[in-house]
Amino acid sequence: MKPQFDTEQELLLALQSSIPAIYNAALKYLYTHGKFIGAVRKQVYALGGDDHDVKIVLNEALLEGFSQIQDGVYDPSRSQIITYIVHIATKKFYTKRRAEGRRTAMHLRSMETNEMETNTDPMFEMDRTERIALINKALAGIGSKCQELLQLQGVGFSMSEIAEKLNYKNQNVAKMAAQDCRTKFRKYLTERPELVAEIRML
Amino acid sequence: MNLEYDFDDIDDYLQDRMSDTDRAAFERALETNPELVQRVEVIKAEAKVLRLLRDEYIMDQFESWDKESIEKKTPRFFSAPGTDKQPFNSKKWLLFALIVTILVILVVVYFNQVRPAGKKLPAVQPPEPSMPKDTTKSTQIIDKEPVADVKGPNSDQNAAFIAQLTKETYRGDQFNERLMGDNTQEDTTDPYVIAVQLYEAKNYKAALNLLQQPNESQKSEYLYLRGYIYYHLGQYAKAEQDFHAFRGMQISDHKIDAVWREVFCLVPQLPGSRKRLEGILQEIMSNPSNAYYKDAVQLKKGLERL
Numbered sequence: 001m002k003p004q005f006d007t008e009q010e011l012l013l014a015l016q017s018s019i020p021a022i023y024n025a026a027l028k029y030l031y032t033h034g035k036f037i038g039a040v041r042k043q044v045y046a047l048g049g050d051d052h053d054v055k056i057v058l059n060e061a062l063l064e065g066f067s068q069i070q071d072g073v074y075d076p077s078r079s080q081i082i083t084y085i086v087h088i089a090t091k092k093f094y095t096k097r098r099a100e101g102r103r104t105a106m107h108l109r110s111m112e113t114n115e116m117e118t119n120t121d122p123m124f125e126m127d128r129t130e131r132i133a134l135i136n137k138a139l140a141g142i143g144s145k146c147q148e149l150l151q152l153q154g155v156g157f158s159m160s161e162i163a164e165k166l167n168y169k170n171q172n173v174a175k176m177a178a179q180d181c182r183t184k185f186r187k188y189l190t191e192r193p194e195l196v197a198e199i200r201m202l
Numbered sequence: 203m204n205l206e207y208d209f210d211d212i213d214d215y216l217q218d219r220m221s222d223t224d225r226a227a228f229e230r231a232l233e234t235n236p237e238l239v240q241r242v243e244v245i246k247a248e249a250k251v252l253r254l255l256r257d258e259y260i261m262d263q264f265e266s267w268d269k270e271s272i273e274k275k276t277p278r279f280f281s282a283p284g285t286d287k288q289p290f291n292s293k294k295w296l297l298f299a300l301i302v303t304i305l306v307i308l309v310v311v312y313f314n315q316v317r318p319a320g321k322k323l324p325a326v327q328p329p330e331p332s333m334p335k336d337t338t339k340s341t342q343i344i345d346k347e348p349v350a351d352v353k354g355p356n357s358d359q360n361a362a363f364i365a366q367l368t369k370e371t372y373r374g375d376q377f378n379e380r381l382m383g384d385n386t387q388e389d390t391t392d393p394y395v396i397a398v399q400l401y402e403a404k405n406y407k408a409a410l411n412l413l414q415q416p417n418e419s420q421k422s423e424y425l426y427l428r429g430y431i432y433y434h435l436g437q438y439a440k441a442e443q444d445f446h447a448f449r450g451m452q453i454s455d456h457k458i459d460a461v462w463r464e465v466f467c468l469v470p471q472l473p474g475s476r477k478r479l480e481g482i483l484q485e486i487m488s489n490p491s492n493a494y495y496k497d498a499v500q501l502k503k504g505l506e507r508l
Contacts, residue, residue: 024263031267059264063257128261131254138251154255182248186209189244196240199247202254 003029012076015069018156023066030062036082043090047097057096061089134202138195141188146181153178207231207238212245314358360508364472367504371466371497373459375430394420397427406431422451426460433467442467442475461486462494465501473508480505 003025005011014026030036040061041054049057065085068074074084139147145166152162163174189196207215207228214220215228231238393412400409413428429444442464449460461482468479483505486498 020259027260027263028267031264032271059261062264063260066260067253067257132258135251135254135258138247150252151255151259154252155259156256183209185251186244186248189247190241193240193243196243196247199250200243202250 005029008076008080011081012069015066015081018070019158020156023070023156027062027066030082030085031058033082036086039082039086040089043086044093047090047093049093049097053093057089057093060092061085064088064092131202134198138189138199139185142181142184145177146184149174149178149181150185207241209241209245212238212242216242216245216249314361360473363504363508364469367472367501368466368470371462371469371501373462373466375426375459394423394427397431401427401431404434406434410435422448425451426456426463429460429463429467438467438471442471458493462497465494465498469501472505476505476508 005014005026011026011029014022014029017023017026037054037058040058041051044050044054044057062085065074065081065088068088069081074081078084079087139150142150148166149162152165157165159171159174159178162168162178163171166174166177168174168177211220211228215225220228232242397409397412400406400412410428410431413424413431425444425448429441429448432438432441432444445460445463445467449457449464451457465479465482465486468475468482472479480502483498483502486492486494487502489495492498
């Protein structure tokens with residue numbers, strides 16, 4: 001069922017929430033919002049993009065908009081949430097197009113081929129694969145249980161939810177396990193300054 | 203190893219939870235202690251990894267919502283620009299219903315108030331049953347309205363007058379009793395019984411659907427009820443036809459009632475039905491003991507003023 005939000009304030013509160021079920025409902029509402037998709041599409045089309053670009057830009061913009069709302073960067077007095085995220089999408093696509101233009105120009109200068117056609121955005125796929133590889137690398141030294149725990153913590157699940165999902169006796173046990181995992185993870189990172197630098201650069 | 207600041211302190215610094223004095227001291231320590239700088243970087247990296255984990259989780263969610271929309275055959279991205287249509291939600295339906303209602307009211311007002319003379323009279327909306335069940339009592343039909351003001355056969359006053367006649371000639375009926383005196387217990391699977399229930403719930407169209415193919419043994423009951431249903435659906439000619447057919451049935455306790463039901467179906471069809479109506483009224487008036495005699499006389503008088 002599609003989530004519904006009657007007011008901008010309700011939507012904002014949901015996006016500011018740290019509870020996955022609440023922020024997920026808000027994200028799903030935006031992700032399936034016809035007006036929102038239509039607005040992003042209009043901007044992407046105006047800049048020469050296609051439906052595939054719309055999908056990528058929309059995902060990235062929604063993720064970034066969400067992060068900015070969570071970090072308190074978004075100012076509700078200046079624009080509506082949808083307008084704000086559509087603006088992020090436009091900016092992202094414009095930057096992407098400019099970078100692509102530069103890359104193509106360089107490519108044409110160095111190669112004799114003209115165009116490369118693919119169904120997926122290679123840069124986007126590469127970014128994501130790179131990101132996942134780095135996450136896996138960072139979490140490699142802490143064991144699978146700790147990986148799962150940090151993953152759930154990162155998403156924002158509460159200790160009681162984590163206890164339930166990972167079969168800990170109660171939330172206090174889960175909390176202690178989380179502390180141990182964080183200590184382990186910090187130690188692992190401390191011993192690998194090159195990995196820290198890599199994460200910082202991402 | 204700097205023991206002065208642990209990871210929690212660094213976290214407080216990064217989350218801006220330190221006092222100004224502590225922050226200044228911490229920043230001084232950062233300038234002189236590369237190990238502390240490294241620890242700060244570790245905490246930042248940890249936070250970034252947790253953020254990346256959350257982002258990946260959200261990206262997975264996006265993918266699952268995409269799959270969901272594909273399963274529902276509602277592609278989100280692959281359509282022409284500007285053609286996104288959101289399904290109507292309850293608010294939009296309410297707005298739509300409100301607009302339609304306003305339009306209907308405007309049309310009705312137009313036909314009742316502004317309609318130029320000479321145009322065909324609009325169909326009169328079926329009134330709600332408001333008369334008592336006892337059909338043997340005569341009712342005052344004509345004297346309730348100042349009919350002297352009626353100007354001509356096509357005037358607006360005529361439309362209003364016909365509407366009033368329609369309302370006052372109407373007689374309701376109780377259908378939970380079998381028409382032919384059959385008092386056996388109702389069979390709840392019997393289409394007629396279900397149709398009666400639907401009729402009483404004012405679900406006329408559904409009731410009508412059940413009465414399209416009458417059972418031969420219940421034909422008269424079907425016709426009688428269907429006549430009422432057509433009447434409430436504003437299909438007066440069909441209603442008239444059913445009541446007329448009903449009174450042609452060989453065995454019926456309600457033949458006299460059916461004549462009046464035919465009358466009240468003819469009234470909203472005025473002025474086109476005038477000849478037929480006058481014929482039936484004449485038939486009723488030919489027998490002074492007819493339960494509808496007085497009603498017929500008064501209606502006849504009213505018709506003369508139209």
